[in-house]
Amino acid sequence: MKMRKRTIGVLAATFAAAALPLVAASPASADQGDCEYSLHEAGYRIGPKVEAACKSGAEFSATAYSTCLFSLLNIGVRSDHAQRACGIAHA
Structure with a gap:
């Protein structure tokens, strides 16, 4: 019984350690x-x-942000669209 609990504990810790990078790597922004x-x-x-x-x-x-904004403005993107898109990229 003790061995079974220990095995379950080890498996749970292994799973948590394996899942942590996936949770940490998920994008928090755009x-x-x-x-x-x-x-x-x-x-x-x-x-x-x-x-x-x-x-x-x-x-x-x-x-x-400013590099993105000026690049988009230089190719004819409207100011409000460029600001929104660069804000999304830089968030």
């Missing part, structure tokens, strides 16, 4: 794909320039 989808929903065609802008917006840097 990303490049969500930025692109936001623009797609607003009626824009998603090409290499939009992909690059959204990718830069999803980076972890102090200038990521």
